[in-house]
Amino acid sequence: MSDLPLRSQLAVALGRTAAKMSRLAGRGDGSVIGGRIGLRLDPELLTRLAKDRKLVLVSATNGKTTTTRLITSAMTPLGEVATNAFGANMPTGHVSALASAPGAHYGVLECDEKYVPMVLRETGANVVALMNLSRDQMDRAAEIWLLAGKWRRALEASPQSHVIANCDDPLVTWGASTAKSVTWVAAGQHWREDSWCCPECGGPLDRRDTEEDSDWACRQCHFRRPRPDWTLKGDQITDPQGRVFPLTGLSLPGRANRSNALVALAVVAQFGVPPEQALPLLAQVTSVAGRYTTVEHQGRTMRLLLSKNPAGWLEAFDVLQPAPGPVALSINAQGPDGRDTSWLWDVDYRILRGRPVWVTGERRVDLAARLEAAEVSFTVVDDIDQAVMSVPPGHLDIIANYTAFQSIRTRYGRVV
Amino acid sequence: MSSDRIKIVWIYPDLLSTYGDQGNTIVLERRAALRGIPTQTVSLRSDEPVPADGDIYLLGGGEDRPQILAAQRLRGDGGLARAVQSGAVVFAVCAGYQLLGHEFGGEEGQPVQGLGLLDIRSTRGEQRAVGEIVGDVAAELNVPRITGFENHQGVTHLGPNARPFAQVVHGVGNGDGFEGAYRGRVLGTYMHGPALVRNPGLADLLLRWAVGRDLQPIDDSWAGRLREERLNAVMG
Numbered sequence: 001m002s003d004l005p006l007r008s009q010l011a012v013a014l015g016r017t018a019a020k021m022s023r024l025a026g027r028g029d030g031s032v033i034g035g036r037i038g039l040r041l042d043p044e045l046l047t048r049l050a051k052d053r054k055l056v057l058v059s060a061t062n063g064k065t066t067t068t069r070l071i072t073s074a075m076t077p078l079g080e081v082a083t084n085a086f087g088a089n090m091p092t093g094h095v096s097a098l099a100s101a102p103g104a105h106y107g108v109l110e111c112d113e114k115y116v117p118m119v120l121r122e123t124g125a126n127v128v129a130l131m132n133l134s135r136d137q138m139d140r141a142a143e144i145w146l147l148a149g150k151w152r153r154a155l156e157a158s159p160q161s162h163v164i165a166n167c168d169d170p171l172v173t174w175g176a177s178t179a180k181s182v183t184w185v186a187a188g189q190h191w192r193e194d195s196w197c198c199p200e201c202g203g204p205l206d207r208r209d210t211e212e213d214s215d216w217a218c219r220q221c222h223f224r225r226p227r228p229d230w231t232l233k234g235d236q237i238t239d240p241q242g243r244v245f246p247l248t249g250l251s252l253p254g255r256a257n258r259s260n261a262l263v264a265l266a267v268v269a270q271f272g273v274p275p276e277q278a279l280p281l282l283a284q285v286t287s288v289a290g291r292y293t294t295v296e297h298q299g300r301t302m303r304l305l306l307s308k309n310p311a312g313w314l315e316a317f318d319v320l321q322p323a324p325g326p327v328a329l330s331i332n333a334q335g336p337d338g339r340d341t342s343w344l345w346d347v348d349y350r351i352l353r354g355r356p357v358w359v360t361g362e363r364r365v366d367l368a369a370r371l372e373a374a375e376v377s378f379t380v381v382d383d384i385d386q387a388v389m390s391v392p393p394g395h396l397d398i399i400a401n402y403t404a405f406q407s408i409r410t411r412y413g414r415v416v
Numbered sequence: 417m418s419s420d421r422i423k424i425v426w427i428y429p430d431l432l433s434t435y436g437d438q439g440n441t442i443v444l445e446r447r448a449a450l451r452g453i454p455t456q457t458v459s460l461r462s463d464e465p466v467p468a469d470g471d472i473y474l475l476g477g478g479e480d481r482p483q484i485l486a487a488q489r490l491r492g493d494g495g496l497a498r499a500v501q502s503g504a505v506v507f508a509v510c511a512g513y514q515l516l517g518h519e520f521g522g523e524e525g526q527p528v529q530g531l532g533l534l535d536i537r538s539t540r541g542e543q544r545a546v547g548e549i550v551g552d553v554a555a556e557l558n559v560p561r562i563t564g565f566e567n568h569q570g571v572t573h574l575g576p577n578a579r580p581f582a583q584v585v586h587g588v589g590n591g592d593g594f595e596g597a598y599r600g601r602v603l604g605t606y607m608h609g610p611a612l613v614r615n616p617g618l619a620d621l622l623l624r625w626a627v628g629r630d631l632q633p634i635d636d637s638w639a640g641r642l643r644e645e646r647l648n649a650v651m652g
Contacts (some may be wrong), residue, residue, distance in 0.1 A: 196430030345439030
């Protein structure tokens with residue numbers, strides 16, 4: 001910190017004051033406003049704050065916040081780690097995260113997919129973890145083929161960055177394959193509707209799935225899945241040296257989190273933290289910014305699941321209590337959710353047949369029309385309380401998209 | 417309809433399926449089934465030939481590069497043009513709508529040759545049109561006011577052989593006060609939502625064209641509520 005020019009020190013201090021005031025006013029954790037003020041005063045602030053630190057950028061359509069948290073936890077043996085734990089994943093959030101941990105030699109930064117090129121340029125991050133790309137909030141997000149192309153150019157221009165990439169996602173593989181050095185992680189891909197075509201030439205991709213492996217290759221050109229350095233079969237992890245570890249004891253549920261954990265292990269191994277040391281640290285992460293949190297209310301045990309897009313819903317369905325466990329769904333379409341609800345038609349809701357299903361949120365009528373077409377029985381209620389009080393005491397899974405999730409979290413207590 | 421069932425061909429979901437386009441297929445299947453009309457749906461990948469015996473062909477939205485690939489493959493295949501000649505119904509949305517025309521704008525705005533099945537030309541506009549769209553449909557189609565969501569940067573110009581599908585009441589559409597285009601049974605629109613979910617009257621128009629007769633009414637309460645809610649959200 002003391003190495004920073006005076007102007008940057010001032011920028012950091014004023015940003016911190018603004019963040020504190022924002023927190024006191026109850027307007028979130030203040031990291032966005034703090035970073036914004038800091039960058040206004042010193043546009044080079046992110047570069048200066050990143051200097052002399054070892055940084056990891058984490059990006060994907062889904063799982064960024066969780067994986068950032070897992071990596072941060074597994075890096076604790078190295079010393080203090082700066083991180084944007086609350087999902088403020090644009091440069092303003094990165095500035096806040098780094099400024100608030102001036103003594104940290106390490107940083108793990110969740111990064112919005114669009115900002116990867118810019119943040120890579122400004123920080124020269126040592127490690128970049130890229131996990132998955134799929135359709136998401138099309139009314140404001142970039143087209144993903146375009147996005148992967150930008151990753152390619154950014155990584156080509158950043159030869160000092162080592163990339164950890166999911167080779168089961170063809171678009172991520174393409175986006176990462178211009179990097180000078182890559183560790184390929186077989187982290188799985190369950191949503192495939194955005195990767196039927198070769199990102200390199202547009203030809204058809206052929207898939208070959210066996211219990212052991214899940215391979216893909218273009219039928220027309222040379223582009224094919226690289227040989228993975230890290231694999232996960234069932235609960236067995238194999239590292240690049242061929243050593244096998246059991247991935248047991250994770251507190252976060254579901255296959256998506258097993259994939260996130262595998263990526264985290266590959267990232268921290270890059271810094272010399274071996275899997276046997278990292279695994280117990282991954283297990284300590286129980287909930288991430290309220291996701292997967294269990295809340296007790298009036299005899300009901302509710303589990304809160306955040307799902308923002310079709311690929312995310314697939315992973316949420318994977319961790320539901322077995323049928324006929326009740327489910328409440330809440331959908332909004334405010335700015336952060338995407339104002340276009342057409343993606344509901346990309347989710348296969350038939351898996352909810354035979355369960356009691358409650359439907360709420362500002363766009364509950366869209367969801368009702370969707371469930372009717374999927375022949376899922378449902379009850380529409382005005383708010384989440386009505387759903388909670390309608391189920392008998394016991395377990396209730398709640399799946400909600402972004403702002404719907406935040407309002408439910410606020411209603412039942414902000415548990416982090 | 418060539419047999420006792422409606423054959424629906426969903427063209428290239430591997431390239432053109434970005435905005436819940438599957439919803440249009442699901443709605444057609446369901447609205448036919450509720451009237452006792454069986455359907456058969458083919459999800460046609462872009463490496464497969466386009467079957468000539470479809471009754472309704474659906475094309476969805478897509479990114480720039482997949483749109484160009486889809487246009488190239490459909491032109492090379494020729495099956496869709498033959499189906500149109502023999503009277504098939506085509507319903508195309510957004511990128512799918514543009515590629516039915518003579519040409520459209522590629523990634524850098526370069527003109528890309530389309531299928532020429534609709535007398536339209538599309539170019540890249542200055543600004544992206546994103547938001548709710550409402551329109552009053554050409555009177556001869558007998559479809560109530562339409563509601564949808566648009567997200568595109570295209571400006572579409574209609575030639576003398578295409579008619580505007582609707583007059584824009586809210587939103588952008590083609591960019592000239594109209595939205596979509598049709599000729600005969602080939603209809604294109606910028607509306608997703610998906611369009612046939614929010615507009616059961618439009619879904620029934622396609623089904624009527626396919627079966628060649630009027631259809632009995634069915635319970636539309638959720639679709640009706642959705643329509644009303646969306647129209648109220650925009651029109652107040």
